[in-house]
Amino acid sequence: MINVLxxxxxxxxxxxxxxxxxxxGAVEENGEVVFDKISRFSEVSEKKSRYAPKExxxxxxxxxxxxxxxxxxxxxxxxSCDLKGFYIMDKQILGKDPFYTAKRNNTLFVNFVCTEQCAxxxxxxxxxxxLEEYQIQVVRDGENYYVLSSDExxxxxxxxxxxxxxxxxxMMSKFKEMSPPLNVEGIExxxxxxxxxxxxxxxxxxxxxxxxxxxxxxxCFDLYDRDDERLREWDSCILGxxxxxxxxxxxxxxxxxxxxxxxxxxxxYKKSRGEYLCTGCNRCVDDCPVEIDIKExxxxxxxxx
Amino acid sequence: MITRVNEYxxxxxxxxxxxxxxxxxxxxxxREKNAxxxxxxxxxSLPGVGEAPIxxxxxxxxxxxxxxxxxxKVTSKxxxxxKIGIRGPYGNGWPWEEYDEILAIAGGIGIPxxxxxxxxxxxxxxxxxxxxxxxxxxxxxxVYRNEIDDWKRKIRFLLTVDNGxxxxxxxxxxxxxxxxxxxxxxxxxxxxxxxxxxxxxxxxELVANGFSEDRIFLSLERRMECGIGVCGHCNLGEFYVCxxxxxxxxxxxxxxPELFL
Numbered sequence: 001m002i003n004v005l006x007x008x009x010x011x012x013x014x015x016x017x018x019x020x021x022x023x024x025g026a027v028e029e030n031g032e033v034v035f036d037k038i039s040r041f042s043e044v045s046e047k048k049s050r051y052a053p054k055e056x057x058x059x060x061x062x063x064x065x066x067x068x069x070x071x072x073x074x075x076x077x078x079x080s081c082d083l084k085g086f087y088i089m090d091k092q093i094l095g096k097d098p099f100y101t102a103k104r105n106n107t108l109f110v111n112f113v114c115t116e117q118c119a120x121x122x123x124x125x126x127x128x129x130x131l132e133e134y135q136i137q138v139v140r141d142g143e144n145y146y147v148l149s150s151d152e153x154x155x156x157x158x159x160x161x162x163x164x165x166x167x168x169x170x171m172m173s174k175f176k177e178m179s180p181p182l183n184v185e186g187i188e189x190x191x192x193x194x195x196x197x198x199x200x201x202x203x204x205x206x207x208x209x210x211x212x213x214x215x216x217x218x219x220c221f222d223l224y225d226r227d228d229e230r231l232r233e234w235d236s237c238i239l240g241x242x243x244x245x246x247x248x249x250x251x252x253x254x255x256x257x258x259x260x261x262x263x264x265x266x267x268x269y270k271k272s273r274g275e276y277l278c279t280g281c282n283r284c285v286d287d288c289p290v291e292i293d294i295k296e297x298x299x300x301x302x303x304x305x
Numbered sequence: 306m307i308t309r310v311n312e313y314x315x316x317x318x319x320x321x322x323x324x325x326x327x328x329x330x331x332x333x334x335x336r337e338k339n340a341x342x343x344x345x346x347x348x349x350s351l352p353g354v355g356e357a358p359i360x361x362x363x364x365x366x367x368x369x370x371x372x373x374x375x376x377x378k379v380t381s382k383x384x385x386x387x388k389i390g391i392r393g394p395y396g397n398g399w400p401w402e403e404y405d406e407i408l409a410i411a412g413g414i415g416i417p418x419x420x421x422x423x424x425x426x427x428x429x430x431x432x433x434x435x436x437x438x439x440x441x442x443x444x445x446x447x448v449y450r451n452e453i454d455d456w457k458r459k460i461r462f463l464l465t466v467d468n469g470x471x472x473x474x475x476x477x478x479x480x481x482x483x484x485x486x487x488x489x490x491x492x493x494x495x496x497x498x499x500x501x502x503x504x505x506x507x508x509x510e511l512v513a514n515g516f517s518e519d520r521i522f523l524s525l526e527r528r529m530e531c532g533i534g535v536c537g538h539c540n541l542g543e544f545y546v547c548x549x550x551x552x553x554x555x556x557x558x559x560x561x562p563e564l565f566l
Contacts, residue, residue: 064313065313068311098312219535222530223531225354228353230355235538244528250528250563263542268540268543
């Protein structure tokens, strides 16, 4: 269903949701956009948050021997690229990880669709910014908020003015015109195991793992014991210990680990789950201290190597 | 029936016996019955220390046993614990029921899942379809020393060591050298488990001896933390060893550059 609401009506929608959910949103705090508890729709920032709000579903650090959190939360202002990350990782971890699953099933994401490309972003490459899968999706056009709701959530839009997609389609066409997709199709076949790219990246990379932490699709984690807790902590495939065992290390060198990261994103996940493990958010590029650009993996001319 | 809070929470079980196999390998037995099949693994844990993926060494329905090399943070402490955490079984098993003849090749500490297989096949009265080749580094590294004579009465079992010593009057040489002595037909399935180089050479030797690639199965080892396909550490290309393996048909993974690492 699609409705069109004004700012006052968005507050009404917010109040309806607030009856059923604890409400969170992207807000500006000390000059940064972060996610926090909110009590009014007007508090929500439309800016891209400093970090992807991955923590709503995968805690940075939690005791996996505890009981999964089933608090019902509604999160306003998550960007389409960040939300899409959850839909993609669902294909590997939903229904398997009890913590992710409990949170995923109890969290409502109200995503904001960008109408202008953010600096460096390339979400149109992966079908963005309007999502095909969503719960409640908002596209703002000046004073008008176009609200798309999936069947499960359309009850919250009862009574608001119905609309059609024509204006949204128009805005999305313009978006894609201004920011055309990169040619990612078939990258899983073009990419080369022995490409010079991996060594080039390795000569710059300082193994900080920021690309993994900032990524809305990176789901890997480490488990370790501390006293009577067994803690899950976000892990990074760039770090040397990621594959080390008592028998040795499958990926001893940094170029092998960088290649693994990009093969996971553009080859392995495509083969195993049918999707690229990237949403074009550009966060890994923004946060990389040595300016390694994932877009180069897509656009590189492998054939001439 | 205990309802578990979540998949990560282990059941704690009493260790009823711990026996030394070699200087750094031991077997522990628990009170629980093995709900797994040969080739599957469990996550064993000690509170405050951590978890480790360990293949089950006993047959389905028997008391759970694990044969462990004392080498890592967790495995080096499991030998003398009275109580351990267990969750599983995870992964797939040897597809032994699908084939009329099986040649199992184990190197080093790869033997426990083959012991589980021997027990299950013997329990089902089908021992004559199985032949086992087992290679250890030194005579003192031979695991299940007290059980091998019994196995030899049930199945064809060939044993070799890489390097013999004054006490040794059996075969010497790599386990791969026994492949040409095997008496199974070339239509048999081959189940291979051991160090990467041993598996690689076994595959080469099997193929050279006329075994077909799509009947060769490898049990792979990788770093595993969750056992349920979510932590991301154990991938081999597009597969997670914990959920798609640990046993893979060689023909499905032979082009993976990281296969024998």
